[in-house]
Amino acid sequence: SMDAARKIEAVRGVAEPTEGQVEAVDLSVVVGNSLQGLQALIAEYNVHVSCELPAGLPAVRSNAKQLDIVFTNLLKNSLEAMKDAPKRRLSIRGSENKGSVFVSVRDTGPGIKPEHQERLFQAYFTTKGSRGTGMGLYLSRQIIEAHGGAIEVRSEEGKGTEFIVRLPKFIFDPLKLNMGAQ
DSSP: HHHHHHHHHHHHHHOOHHHHHEEEEEEHHHHHHHHHHTHHHHHHHTTTTEEEETOOOEEEEEHHHHHHHHHHHHHOOOHHHTTTSSSEEEEEEEETTEEEEEEEEEEOOOOOOOHHHHTTTSTTSSGGGGGGSSSSSHHHHHHHTTTEEEEEEETTTTEEEEEHHHHHHOOOTTTSSSSSSS
């Protein structure tokens, strides 16, 4: 349908970090803002949130607005997955390794069926019935990959789900003052 084509176009527009939009982004600020925006949902579902982003975590080479879309999406998915879970814990962890920064978002929801896991990042695939557009994780992966990063999922039915986002560290290079041109 034309509507679908238009949606995908809009998504592509969002997922391309255009020149000059790329900056050094502090992930703890982005994640903090996303959590702030979800406070009502956290309270409503009575979720215990633990967030461990170490103080020395390097900035990433990215676009803050687009990362906000990604983390708001991931956190909201995790919260909604736990709506009826007996245990409701959301754990956010940050770490760095070999020029990359990792953020893990883990929930104690029902987990995701193995046959759904590989389809999670496809456009229009949703496990939320009529409530889901199937664009959230698709868009999130487009954004992260456009930034030279990656996103993966690990899930065990009955145990919960973990999304791991990897982003390249921001390395200041005085010879490339226009950070958009790489």
